[in-house]
Amino acid sequence: MEEATRILSNELESRGWRFSITPLRRLRELEGAIERLHESGGLDEAFYRERLARFEFAPPADFPEARSILAVAVPQPAVRAFFGWKGGEIEAIVPPTYRSRVDADIEALLRLSLADRGHRFVKAKLPLKQLAVRSGLGAYGRNNVCYLPGKGSFNRLAAFFTDIPCGRDPWRDEAMMERCSRCSACAATCPTKCISPGRFLIGAERCLAYLNESAAPEFPAWLDPASHRCLVGCMACQEVCPENRDFLDRTEDAASFSEEETRAIMSRVPPDRLPAALAGKLRAIDLLDDYGILPRNLRALIAARGRSKEGTKS
Numbered sequence: 001m002e003e004a005t006r007i008l009s010n011e012l013e014s015r016g017w018r019f020s021i022t023p024l025r026r027l028r029e030l031e032g033a034i035e036r037l038h039e040s041g042g043l044d045e046a047f048y049r050e051r052l053a054r055f056e057f058a059p060p061a062d063f064p065e066a067r068s069i070l071a072v073a074v075p076q077p078a079v080r081a082f083f084g085w086k087g088g089e090i091e092a093i094v095p096p097t098y099r100s101r102v103d104a105d106i107e108a109l110l111r112l113s114l115a116d117r118g119h120r121f122v123k124a125k126l127p128l129k130q131l132a133v134r135s136g137l138g139a140y141g142r143n144n145v146c147y148l149p150g151k152g153s154f155n156r157l158a159a160f161f162t163d164i165p166c167g168r169d170p171w172r173d174e175a176m177m178e179r180c181s182r183c184s185a186c187a188a189t190c191p192t193k194c195i196s197p198g199r200f201l202i203g204a205e206r207c208l209a210y211l212n213e214s215a216a217p218e219f220p221a222w223l224d225p226a227s228h229r230c231l232v233g234c235m236a237c238q239e240v241c242p243e244n245r246d247f248l249d250r251t252e253d254a255a256s257f258s259e260e261e262t263r264a265i266m267s268r269v270p271p272d273r274l275p276a277a278l279a280g281k282l283r284a285i286d287l288l289d290d291y292g293i294l295p296r297n298l299r300a301l302i303a304a305r306g307r308s309k310e311g312t313k314s
């Protein structure tokens with residue numbers, strides 16, 4: 001094993017992280033798969049332009065020594081935030097992998113493991129699930145999320161161009177977990193029915209995560225108002241998945257917002273006028289940069305809770 005790979009193996013795997021190293025020439029296949037889907041009309045055009053046209057299938061021009069793609073998978077729990085509201089509290093989940101600050105931890109570790117030993121790495125904007133699956137880190141679930149063997153799907157993915165040599169090429173065909181051919185729990189529970197039996201790809205433009213990550217002022221009229229359970233994203237298809245059973249109880253409490261703070265968020269206090277303590281709490285749940293979507297999402301969450309209470313009474 002190459003020295004750099006051995007060091008990565010020690011440093012990353014001792015933390016429960018997983019990684020793969022793929023030769024750079026596989027970039028063409030990553031790009032080709034997305035292009036083919038796009039050209040065949042398999043992707044909603046607005047979704048493609050907004051989310052997928054940003055991939056960059058080449059290392060930067062100032063990195064001609066790049067030889068491989070390093071993919072890293074880091075386990076992450078969901079976090080819970082509490083929002084004071086009308087004398088009570090609203091619980092809101094921020095699903096695993098929204099905590100983008102872990103990217104800084106990954107880069108810090110790579111600096112220690114690689115850069116300090118004369119290697120270079122540069123963050124790569126690539127289709128990460130495809131890379132993870134095709135480089136052998138995991139397999140697709142029926143819900144289109146990538147699962148690591150024995151570790152479920154609550155893993156944030158990241159990729160880097162590096163100059164470390166690739167030993168054995170790990171490339172393999174795209175694979176779905178065997179269990180998914182006998183299970184349709186995710187499709188049955190998806191609140192927007194974006195997982196459909198006749199097609200492997202989810203209808204991303206209908207996914208609740210797509211809707212509540214967007215900047216649109218309102219949710220579409222067709223969306224069931226009872227769907228909202230998370231502050232952003234959605235847990236439905238992953239929560240019900242038998243492969244995640246052992247990882248559901250790891251949710252961590254991250255922040256408690258007073259009613260005054262909740263009302264400040266809902267009334268769209270401009271980000272630069274947010275009190276420091278409130279900004280700190282939003283940072284603690286990694287949503288300070290996405291603050292603009294929170295008033296709409298919180299309002300929807302509060303309304304959904306109200307409805308479920310009414311439902312319990314009747």
Ligand code: B12
Nearest residue numbers: 033095127128146156157175176200204207209210233234
């Ligand atoms: C755009 C995007 C979204 C969009 C679209 C999601 C989607 N399924 O494409 C929206 C906003 C809806 C979204 C939602 C979520 N996302 Co998102 N998202 C992304 C992003 C930026 C790109 C994903 C992408 O390439 N989509 C395009 C499709 C075409 O890619 P694909 O699904 O891999 O498609 C391949 C397969 O379908 C395969 N294929 C086609 N037919 C068949 C048939 C079979 C049998 C098989 C096996 C394969 C196969 O071919 C395709 C091309 O290779 C990535 C970050 C990144 N840079 O990659 C994060 C990312 C995929 N998201 C992530 C997460 C966690 C989520 C959510 C779970 C968040 C949440 N809790 O709400 C949800 C999950 C929704 C879902 N069920 O997929 C994680 C996934 C981590 C993981 N372990 O898999 C990523 C990698 C972010 C990260 N840094 O970790 N996301």
